[in-house]
Amino acid sequence: MMVSDNNSEQKNRHLTQNLMHPTPINTALRVKTDGFINLVDALEYAAKGDSGFNFYDHRGDLDSVLSYRDLRNEAKALARRLLGLGCKPGDRVGIIAETDPLFHRFFFACQYAGLIPLALPAGIQLGAHKAYVGQIRRMLDSSGATIAVAPASHIAFLEEVTDDLDLLMSGIPEDFDALPDKEVELVSPAAEDIAYLQYTSGSTRFPRGVEINHETVLNNIREIATHAMKLTNEDRFVSWLPYYHDMGLIGFILVPLIAQLSVDYLPSRTFAMRPRLWLKLISDNRGTISSSPTFGYALCARRLRPSDYERYDLTSWRVACVGAEQVNPVPLKAFAQALAPCGFDEKAFVACYGMAECVLAISFAPLNLGLSVDYVDQDVMTSTGEAVPINPSATNVASYADCGLLLPGFEISIRDDQGRQVGERQCGEIYLKGPSVMSGYFQDEEATLAILDEDGWLDTGDIGYRVVDRIFITARSKDVIIIKGRNIWPNDMEVVAQRVEGVRLGGVAAFSISGFGDEELAILVVETRERDLDQRNRLAHEITKLMHEHFGINVIIDLVKPGTLPRTSSGKLSRFQSREAFLKRQKTPALHLPGTVEIDRKIA
Amino acid sequence: MNVRFDKIENKIKELLASYLESSGHPELEKHGEITGATNLVSDFTLDSFQVMEFLMEMEEAFDIMIDMNNLSNAHTVNELAKVVASLLKK
Numbered sequence: 001m002m003v004s005d006n007n008s009e010q011k012n013r014h015l016t017q018n019l020m021h022p023t024p025i026n027t028a029l030r031v032k033t034d035g036f037i038n039l040v041d042a043l044e045y046a047a048k049g050d051s052g053f054n055f056y057d058h059r060g061d062l063d064s065v066l067s068y069r070d071l072r073n074e075a076k077a078l079a080r081r082l083l084g085l086g087c088k089p090g091d092r093v094g095i096i097a098e099t100d101p102l103f104h105r106f107f108f109a110c111q112y113a114g115l116i117p118l119a120l121p122a123g124i125q126l127g128a129h130k131a132y133v134g135q136i137r138r139m140l141d142s143s144g145a146t147i148a149v150a151p152a153s154h155i156a157f158l159e160e161v162t163d164d165l166d167l168l169m170s171g172i173p174e175d176f177d178a179l180p181d182k183e184v185e186l187v188s189p190a191a192e193d194i195a196y197l198q199y200t201s202g203s204t205r206f207p208r209g210v211e212i213n214h215e216t217v218l219n220n221i222r223e224i225a226t227h228a229m230k231l232t233n234e235d236r237f238v239s240w241l242p243y244y245h246d247m248g249l250i251g252f253i254l255v256p257l258i259a260q261l262s263v264d265y266l267p268s269r270t271f272a273m274r275p276r277l278w279l280k281l282i283s284d285n286r287g288t289i290s291s292s293p294t295f296g297y298a299l300c301a302r303r304l305r306p307s308d309y310e311r312y313d314l315t316s317w318r319v320a321c322v323g324a325e326q327v328n329p330v331p332l333k334a335f336a337q338a339l340a341p342c343g344f345d346e347k348a349f350v351a352c353y354g355m356a357e358c359v360l361a362i363s364f365a366p367l368n369l370g371l372s373v374d375y376v377d378q379d380v381m382t383s384t385g386e387a388v389p390i391n392p393s394a395t396n397v398a399s400y401a402d403c404g405l406l407l408p409g410f411e412i413s414i415r416d417d418q419g420r421q422v423g424e425r426q427c428g429e430i431y432l433k434g435p436s437v438m439s440g441y442f443q444d445e446e447a448t449l450a451i452l453d454e455d456g457w458l459d460t461g462d463i464g465y466r467v468v469d470r471i472f473i474t475a476r477s478k479d480v481i482i483i484k485g486r487n488i489w490p491n492d493m494e495v496v497a498q499r500v501e502g503v504r505l506g507g508v509a510a511f512s513i514s515g516f517g518d519e520e521l522a523i524l525v526v527e528t529r530e531r532d533l534d535q536r537n538r539l540a541h542e543i544t545k546l547m548h549e550h551f552g553i554n555v556i557i558d559l560v561k562p563g564t565l566p567r568t569s570s571g572k573l574s575r576f577q578s579r580e581a582f583l584k585r586q587k588t589p590a591l592h593l594p595g596t597v598e599i600d601r602k603i604a
Numbered sequence: 605m606n607v608r609f610d611k612i613e614n615k616i617k618e619l620l621a622s623y624l625e626s627s628g629h630p631e632l633e634k635h636g637e638i639t640g641a642t643n644l645v646s647d648f649t650l651d652s653f654q655v656m657e658f659l660m661e662m663e664e665a666f667d668i669m670i671d672m673n674n675l676s677n678a679h680t681v682n683e684l685a686k687v688v689a690s691l692l693k694k
Contacts (some may be wrong), residue, residue, distance in 0.1 A: 028609050058669065074658065123652075123672075124675075124676045125645075125652050125655070125676075126645055126652075126655050126659075126672075126675050126676075126678060126679070127643075127644075127645050127675070127678055127679035128675065128676055129677050132676060144678035153671065153673050154673065156673075157673070168636035197669075208647055269656065272652075272653050272656035272657070273656050273659065274660060275680040295653075299653060303657075327605075327637060401660065404658075406635055484651070484652075484653065514675055541646055542646075544645075544646045545643070545645060545646035546654075548646060549645070552652030553651055553652070569670065
């Protein structure tokens with residue numbers, strides 16, 4: 001690994017900064033994605049070439065380079081150290097997933113040593129110290145990790161939690177590098193061994209770790225690389241996506257590695273502050289593949305300056321995937337129009353659909369066609385669930401992006417609420433089966449049985465319809481709220497909100513509604529007996545603050561009287577009916593107490 | 605609090621007011637004047653990306669590099685000013 005910081009040992013070992021160059025595109029090796037039994041095999045093959053990972057800093061300058069060859073050597077040495085320390089095969093290793101070579105080194109050391117890595121969040125919100133530490137603690141605790149590693153920037157947070165967890169060792173990478181390199185034999189993992197855990201939640205009490213084995217991850221990646229993206233030697237990946245999300249971890253670490261292609265990374269935080277550096281990196285390095293949820297394109301478009309149009313050359317960008325949240329064509333169109341003078345071709349947009357429970361991807365739109373949108377009658381959709389085509393200029397139109405064709409390994413079944421298969425253009429719940437589906441949630445039989453039946457059908461929770469072989473998603477998960485690429489479980493929000501004094505226990509419902517433009521809005525309906533105006537204000541204020549600290553999102557808070565929230569006959573709160581009732585209330589202007597929302601300006 | 609610290613805090617107030625205005629956040633009128641106790645997170649409806657955008661403007665105005673991890677205990681304008689002051693000292 002080459003580094004430009006003040007790590008003198010590594011600096012001496014390698015070239016200095018002014019001689020540092022990013023790894024080239026893969027000119028040395030035939031692109032090969034099949035025949036690998038595990039991730040170790042795939043890295044061993046990639047290590048024969050010259051390609052690898054490149055890390056850019058907050059100014060957009062090259063900071064360090066980790067070729068696949070160096071990664072192989074460093075990961076093997078680290079694997080021996082971890083086993084020498086006393087780690088046993090199958091032990092979990094928590095890695096704070098900052099955009100830093102340490103993540104790749106530890107992730108692959110785990111593969112060589114037969115350990116199971118899990119990526120821990122690295123993004124911290126303003127004033128969210130406590131919430132962040134709690135999240136890390138719950139994920140380490142739930143996975144039963146024995147090792148935890150953090151970059152120097154995050155070690156203080158990690159140290160706060162490791163005292164009362166029973167870990168073999170925790171520290172910064174240098175602490176692990178200082179361990180003795182013992183003569184330990186490294187045993188190649190079996191196809192059915194767990195390759196990694198992907199935590200899909202962790203904000204409150206119920207973190208769930210998606211468990212993916214080598215065979216499963218390699219299957220999905222092979223289908224993405226060959227079938228969906230049609231990767232060649234000429235391809236180069238560029239990404240700012242965090243490694244603790246499936247799109248960053250699978251899409252921009254493992255997919256390029258398994259296809260022996262180079263990747264250029266920008267820290268996620270840098271993208272959030274200076275999104276235009278994303279375009280600069282693609283332009284400078286002739287990137288061909290770079291993806292984002294809709295909001296990333298929107299954020300970038302909002303920050304463009306007129307001088308940018310001469311500065312960037314985006315003609316090389318051939319695949320711009322859009323996924324992770326509902327694909328929204330309006331801001332994407334604006335992005336494409338703004339950057340057309342730089343050579344961005346809107347045909348590069350590829351809508352896709354996926355989830356961590358299926359490694360990453362389920363369906364991809366065909367390449368070089370851009371977004372395709374289906375316009376349907378909203379009224380019919382709401383009343384019967386049928387997607388009837390309608391004139392795009394009609395007033396009651398709803399539009400859904402074509403999320404393309406299933407990857408070849410999947411079987412799909414779209415079912416009504418009685419479990420019967422529905423016909424074409426009829427909305428239903430999406431069930432999937434195939435070799436990319438997870439084996440289950442880690443050490444959580446109850447959660448696994450709730451989503452995966454004995455025949456291997458995965459209940460995605462997503463709602464959608466089919467037109468011939470194309471898939472359209474009309475609602476992401478009956479449960480998950482997705483805002484700016486972040487998956488938030490309503491249950492997590494409800495639990496956090498109930499900590500505020502004056503909120504009725506069990507009297508909170510969280511859901512999302514479509515807002516103005518590209519925004520999904522999170523709504524919290526909160527039951528309270530409080531009538532005092534100041535107290536109502538305080539309540540709303542405290543809940544807002546907690547939502548920011550825990551989830552980094554804005555929430556619209558609707559304070560209502562106890563007994564307002566609809567419940568099922570068994571007394572369970574119905575989020576769906578709460579949402580319907582909320583929307584109805586918004587249409588009937590009532591007395592507006594503080595903490596009671598007026599959201600007309602925000603609803604489209 | 606010395607004069608220099610007040611200057612930093614005032615500059616942050618100015619930057620915040622202009623950021624809120626430029627990003628179309630009408631709450632400023634409702635909230636009234638920005639003070640040292642103004643809470644960046646709960647007094648306005650800024651989401652995490654807007655907070656980052658505002659921090660970038662602060663970085664440029666003070667010519668500093670703000671490590672987000674330093675800000676995990678900062679909620680108010682005053683606390684933010686303390687972080688900036690310590691960075692400027694270095």
